[in-house]
Amino acid sequence: MPTPTRCPNILLYGFASSLLIALSACSYDVPEPVKPASVKPPVTYERARLASAPAMNKHISAEYADVVSHARALSVPIDGQFNADTSREQYQHYPANPVMAAAQNPVSTFSIDVDTGAYANVRRLLNQGQLPQPDAVRLEEMVNYFPYDIVGQNRESPFALSTEVAQTPWNPQSLLLRVAIKAQDRSVAELPPANLVFLVDVSGSMDRREGLPLVQSTLKLLVEQLRAQDHVSLVVYAGNSSVVLAPTSGSDKATIRAAIDGLRAGGSTAGESGIELAYQQAQKGFIKQGINRILLATDGDFNVGISDFDALKRLAASKRKTGISLTTLGFGTGNYNERLMEQLADAGDGNYAYIDNLREARKVLVDQLSSTLAVVAKDVKIQLEFNPAQVSEYRLLGYENRALQREDFNNDKVDAGEVGAGHSVTALYEVVPVGKRGWLEPLRYQPRATGPAKQAVSDELAMLRLRYKAPGQNTSRLLQVPIAKPAQVAAIATASQDMRFATAVAAFAQQLQGGQYTGQFTLKDSAELARKAKGDDRFGLRAEFIQLVELAQSLQTSTPDLATH
Structure with a gap:
């Protein structure tokens, strides 16, 4: 047990109850774990807090981890502040979506997701001085936390649909395909x-x-x-x-x-x-x-x-x-x-x-109350069929916990996501055009898709299908929209503001998960891409995101310094 070094005079005032109060007011010297005498600088709260981040443990010398563990066991603060221990928090693990060859697996099916909890939780962890563990990051919830301007309205459905294609900023061989959906708003x-x-x-x-x-x-x-x-x-x-x-x-x-x-x-x-x-x-x-x-x-x-x-x-x-x-x-x-x-x-x-925090409470239960309470469509499913004449490989960014089998799309008994009034939903695919270098080795015994399957659809990248049920109904309705290959693919710098910002958020989410596919694209690059796409930012959400990326960058760059002292 640690030895008290300084206690106030309230020890003189009573028996057992007073003694408990006095001890709670004592300051303690935390016993030093075994460590080299030459360790400098002294362990601070910030350093110990960084040492507790699971994603960074491999970089932390054992002496700092011991200090954090010892302080937690004693339930005492380090440098006057308490370190938030998230070791008991529970997250579901989902393997990342695999790369698919369009010739063998042309169809991608998933349920819509309008949850946003992962973003606010990641924000909380970063603000506590911790990089989130990869399972705490769900890319689609990060992207869909932000409102987007989605133009167009289909009078036959409660949705506006739009698509956009741009060059992938982290991979010169691929394109990003954005599918955006916005439900009709209601006051x-x-x-x-x-x-x-x-x-x-x-x-x-x-x-x-x-x-x-x-x-x-x-x-x-x-x-x-x-x-x-x-x-x-x-x-x-x-x-x-x-x-x-x-x-x-x-x-x-x-x-x-x-x-x-x-x-x-x-x-x-x-x-x-x-x-x-x-x-x-x-x-x-x-x-x-x-x-x-x-x-x-x-x-x-x-x-x-x-x-x-x-x-x-x-x-x-x-x-x-x-x-x-x-x-x-x-x-x-x-x-x-x-x-x-x-x-x-x-x-x-x-x-x-x-x-x-209360700002998030206001966003969910005041600013977005209609979206939170009122459902305009239920069991909403999305399916993309990629054209092997134009697309060799693709991968869906996020939605790992919403994946559906191809046959589930037409099965009205299969549950899917609900969309509230005014909700916007964005899904991103990374697509490798035919002729570009992808992630997969070509197969020796399978024919390659080098020519158009049908002249009428040879210029289509994919067919977008959306299936949903109106509230109170049990039979779904189908929307179909072909996605044409753009005559000229826009560089990410000239893409729409929303496309650029959504791409920055998607890059950040992948980087927090380990950056398996983001190559040399850094957190600094993500912050810069988002900064140039901040726009009007009425509620300050995009500015806050940029600050979070910069905070994550500082947490990452602080890690090697810990190991050197």
Whole structure:
């Protein structure tokens, strides 16, 4: 145990209780781990915090890792600040999408994704001084965090569709194909009545500033947007679950706010019983032709009742058939179960967001409230068929957790993603044109696609197909749009502003995951590409992204210095 060196005089004031208070006020000298006497400079909080980043451990000398480990074991600060330990956080691993040969595998199929939680979570980790582990980075959620201007509208569908092709900045042999979709927007006033259930984790793990207090502030932002025709219930769970507030009209904001303010954290986490009770409340207040949604606010650290990951997913999937969706709002650090939060929302026909500050809460529950609550299309699937006469190889950037089999596209029983009002979705493919050098060795015994299959389609790069269901319907509709080969491929510097910015975000996400395909394209290059595509940036989101890239760059360049001291 460390030896106290300086204690205030409050040791004189009492017995056991006073002694505990006094000890908590003591400052301690952290025992030095075994290390060479010549180590300079001294270990600081910043250096120890960098040493804790999993992606950087291979660069860190053992002496610094020992200091961090020792300090954590004692639960004491280094240089007056606490290091955020994310070792218990849980993330799902997905292998990167493989490179596909268009001649053998011309079809790519996936479910649309409009979650944005990965971006906010990566931002939180970077702001804590850590490079995120690769599994925390989902490229499509990083790209789709930002709004884009998508022109055009198909009157026969709720979507605007657009495509663009430009030179890949990290690979002179390939092109980037951007597929962009935007759903029709709706104002909050136009939304149907809402039956909302706030399901709040009040277990002991939420008893911290970024836990329950941030949840309370977040939900009160949403309360201000409620209308008289909306109703809210409040369900909480810790060791057991209970109804704190029966369905209450949105006009009675004072009552709802008081119920939220009265929440206190403590106890274990019976998440399954809370979810069951929330669905019961949602069913009691069910509004036909309305919005029926549960908003689960938690760190996902379930430890009582059903804690099996697959069982919780099955529970959410079975309940979505009743017309009640589940949105997950992630909070907290250290023990955060991102894997559960993202996939529960997927199974529950909802969306997932991570709330790291009130600005993010406002973005999700005020600025984008219509998108968060109102679904304009469900089971949305995208399929691209590449033309082997023009494309030799391709790879889909991101969407690893949304991959579908080719036959799933036409099967209306296969679940897919939901799109909210005003949501924009971007997907990027890296495409190698015929005649350019790709990633794959040519096959010896297979004919090469060197000539057009049909004269009528020889100038098409691909056929874009989109399938979706209107809310309340079980039969899907099909949209088809051919993607023509551009007469002249634009350099990335002359591509549209949105294309350039989306490319910068995609590059950054890949770099955080190890940069397997980004070659010599650096974080500095990503920041510069984004900076030149910042545009109007009404909410400052793009400027913040540039700062995050520069922060990641400083964390990476700091690593070798640690090893040299």
